[in-house]
Amino acid sequence: MDASDASDASHTPDSPGTPRARSGRSGRFAVPVEAGGGSGPALVELDRRVAGCGACPRLVAWREEVARDKRAAFADWTYWGRPVPGFGPADARLLIVGLAPAAHGGNRTGRMFTGDRSGDVLYQALYDVGLASQPTAVSVDDGLELYGVRVTSPVHCAPPANRPTPGERDACRPWLVQELRLLRPTLRAVVVLGAFGWQAALPAFAAAGWVVPRPRPGFAHGTRVRLDGPQDGDGLDVFGCFHVSQRNTFTGRLTPEMLCDVLRKAAGAAGPE
Numbered sequence: 031m032d033a034s035d036a037s038d039a040s041h042t043p044d045s046p047g048t049p050r051a052r053s054g055r056s057g058r059f060a061v062p063v064e065a066g067g068g069s070g071p072a073l074v075e076l077d078r079r080v081a082g083c084g085a086c087p088r089l090v091a092w093r094e095e096v097a098r099d100k101r102a103a104f105a106d107w108t109y110w111g112r113p114v115p116g117f118g119p120a121d122a123r124l125l126i127v128g129l130a131p132a133a134h135g136g137n138r139t140g141r142m143f144t145g146d147r148s149g150d151v152l153y154q155a156l157y158d159v160g161l162a163s164q165p166t167a168v169s170v171d172d173g174l175e176l177y178g179v180r181v182t183s184p185v186h187c188a189p190p191a192n193r194p195t196p197g198e199r200d201a202c203r204p205w206l207v208q209e210l211r212l213l214r215p216t217l218r219a220v221v222v223l224g225a226f227g228w229q230a231a232l233p234a235f236a237a238a239g240w241v242v243p244r245p246r247p248g249f250a251h252g253t254r255v256r257l258d259g260p261q262d263g264d265g266l267d268v269f270g271c272f273h274v275s276q277r278n279t280f281t282g283r284l285t286p287e288m289l290c291d292v293l294r295k296a297a298g299a300a301g302p303e
C-alpha cells in the first residue's frame with residue numbers, strides 16, 4: 031500500500047461512521063492505542079477515526095508528499111503520513127495541546143511530538159516532573175508511557191511550514207471537541223503551547239461544555255484561566271506556555287525551567303491521579 035492510500039476524504043471530523051482500519055504496514059506503525067478509564071474504548075475509536083480523516087485536501091497532499099519524499103536521514107523509515115491522533119490515557123487529568131504534527135516528527139512516527147526536537151524538549155520536561163516514564167520519544171514502540179497526561183493538537187495533520195490555515199484549524203476542531211468530551215470526566219487542567227493552540231482550543235473548550243469568558247482571554251506564557259464546567263467539580267484550569275518549537279527553545283525564549291514550572295503548576299491543579 032502506498033502512503034497515498036491513507037487518505038479518506040469521506041471520513042471527516044463530523045462523520046459518525048465506522049472508520050476504515052487504519053493500521054500501518056507493520057506493527058511498528060499501527061495507530062497508537064492508549065486505553066484507560068471509562069472512556070477508553072471510545073477514545074481508541076476516536077483515535078482510529080482521526081487517523082483516517084481526509085477532510086483537508088492541502089494537508090492530505092502535503093502529509094503524503096512528505097511521506098513519499100522523506101528526509102535523507104529517515105530514508106529507511108516508512109512514514110506514517112496520516113493524521114496523528116492524541117497520545118496518552120483516556121483518564122488523563124492533564125492535557126497538553128500543541129499546534130500540529132511536524133512533517134518529519136509525528137508525521138513520520140505516527141505519535142504526537144515523537145521523533146523531533148520539539149518532542150525531545152517536551153518529553154524530557156514531562157519526565158523531569160514525573161509525568162512520563164522516560165525522557166525520550168523516538169517511535170511508537172519505544173515504551174514511553176504518560177502518567178495521567180494526554181498530548182494532542184488542534185490540527186492533526188502536518189501542515190506546510192508548520193502553518194495550518196484558519197480554515198484547516200476550524201475543520202479539525204470537531205476532533206478536539208470530541209476528544210475533550212471523552213476526557214471531561216477526569217480532565218482538570220490543560221497546558222496550551224503557543225498562541226495558535228490557544229486560539230484553537232478556547233472555542234473547543236466552549237463546544238465541549240466549559241464556560242469560556244467573553245471576551246476570550248488572550249494568550250501569554252504563564253497565564254492561567256479558570257473555566258467552569260457544566261457541573262460542580264469539573265472546572266478546568268487552562269495554562270498558557272510558549273510552544274516547544276526549536277525557535278523558542280534555541281533562542282531561550284522558552285527554557286526547560288520555564289516549561290517544567292508550567293507543567294508542575296498544571297499537574298498541581300489537575301490533582302493526584
Ligand code: SF4
Pocket residue numbers: 042043080083084085086089090113185186187198201202203205
Ligand atoms: S487537519 Fe484534521 S480535519 Fe484536516 S485532514 Fe487532518 S485530521 Fe482531518
